[in-house]
Amino acid sequence: MVDMGKIWKKVIAFLKPTDVSLKTDRRIQFVKTVLITFISLAIFIGVWWELSLLIDTAFLPTPDIVFEAFIDSFGNPDITTGRTMWDNIITSSIRVAWGFLLAFVLAVPLGLMMGFSKTFESFSKPVVEVFRPIAPIAWAPLLIIALGGIVGPIIVIFIGVFFPLLSNIIFGVRSIQPILMDAAKTLGARRRDMFIKVIIPSTVPYIMTGIRIGLGIGWMCVVAAEFLGAVGGGVGQYVQFKTEVNRFDQVFAGLIVFAILGLSTTELSGWVERRVSRRMGLK
Amino acid sequence: MMLTIENLRKSFPLEEGELVAIENFSLEVQKGEFICLLGPSGCGKTTILRIIAGLDTLTSGKIVLDGKSIKGPGSDRGMVFQEFALFPWRTVRKNIEFGMELRNIPAKTRRETSQKLIDLVGLEGFENAHPHELSGGMKQRVGIARALANEPDILLMDEPFGALDAQTRNLMQKELLRIWKETKKTVIFITHSVDEAVFLADRIIVMSERPSHITEIYKIPWERPRDRASMEFANLRKEILAKLEKMVKLD
DSSP states (O other): OHHHHHHHHHHHHHHSOOOOOOOOOOOHHHHHHHHHHHHHHHHHHHHHHHHHHHHOOTTTHHHHHHHHHHHHHEEEEEEOTOOOHHHHHHHHHHHHOOOOOHOOOHHHHHHHHHHHEEEHHHHHHHHHHTTTSHHHHHHHHHHHHHHHHHHHHHHHHHHHHHHHHHHHHHHHHHHHHHHHHHHHHHHOOOHIIIIIIIIIHHHHHHHHHHHHHHHHHHHHHHHHHHHHHOOSHHHHHHHHHHHTOHHHHHHHHHHHHHHHHHHHHHHHHHHHHHHHHHHHTTO | OOOOEEEEEEEEEOOEEEEEEEEEEEEOOTTEEEEEEETTTTTHHHHHHHHHTSSSSSSSEEEEEETTTTOOOOOEEEEEEETTOTTSSSSSHHHHHHHHHHTOOOHHHHHHHHHHHHHTOTTTTTTTOOGGGSHHHHHHHHHHHHHTTOSSSSEEEEEETTTSSSHHHHHHHHHHHHHHHHHTTTEEEESHHHHHHHHHHEEEEEOOOBBBOOOEEEEEESSSSSTSSSHHHHHHHHHHHHHHHHHHHHH
């Protein structure tokens, strides 16, 4: 007879996360990660399934129904809007991209200047600090009425991305080792050289971190903006509309789309961040 | 006289009165001379070096380099740091070329000079490596080459081998002497190792604790490379050590 207890112990021992610094075989590590992720999600879906059967309410459909709705939303255009999930994803993505781009273009120079120049910082800080605590979503109704359903949501996303990006850049400039500045000075660097050749390059990893965090927030802002009257579809609008017509299976399908979009953006920018840091020798 | 330091004084204001770090420090350095500043930690050796480099200001006194009074940092003085202070995002070659870039030297000349320096400090094959890929000794080779690339009159070295293990340290001392001979630079070298100072210096300037001033100057006319196992080496080392110990005990 097979001793299940022993096997169970072995499985657990295998799945225990090992110290990565030990450089165990990369492939084994990968298989482990995939396995653990799979098991974790399987347990989650199992619990979800049991729960929805137990509660038995329309608000929480079983996973199989949600899955069906999810697949269907990509294949067939929606009856009322005529849009597939692809169309919605593209619309939302473009919004996030514009808001992000705008934030990037403004936050990078502003953050570098604020970190570098005490005078510039003391003048801009009060304004920044007043605006920072306002939740980006709080702006949404006003901005959408004032600027319309196309520009409004973009500005909401811009606000969401701007502040974390700015904070990270300022922090990055502050985190420069003073000894690197000393070294540059003894090599003949003036203020301008210092800015271009020392401060900007050593801030790059912090900018990358800001981008990763900012994009995550961008995806949250787009939902709110789309709830509040963005024009031209989007995943947020899809979720809102489906809630209104009691298609909760489709609501959940939309939520899953958001999960995938947010996760892949964060993963992708994390990957770029690591690559850039490694290329620059900043590890 | 190449470098003249006259009555250097450095103090920091406190809530009541002031903290005198360096007092009455005067020194004349000849062209091509190898000077070691030796003293207990916290004696202000580094501060003196930073003032010469132009990174710190003096409270009173005067420093004249080649007839010009020192005001702020400049490429006529090269500095080598204990913590290496290499730019992590730049390769070995790019680190060495940093100062030349600032002086707008054309890329071709930069490349030639950096190659010469890479050969001089023995880093062939590591031109395109980043600092994090190098050992401590190699990092400091880059540090030295980077400082030399500006063709400074004087090399200021702040415990440059302090972060290295004993073996690498001994090797780097020999390497430094070789580089010093080839480039004929004036060197001011800070250390708290008596052994290191006796091995390297033409003159050892022994400094006291705060408020620090010069307590003794040893002139060492011996040939190089010096033999650490020799009687005279051991005797001088013992003598200086005894002096330093007495100073610390007074505390």
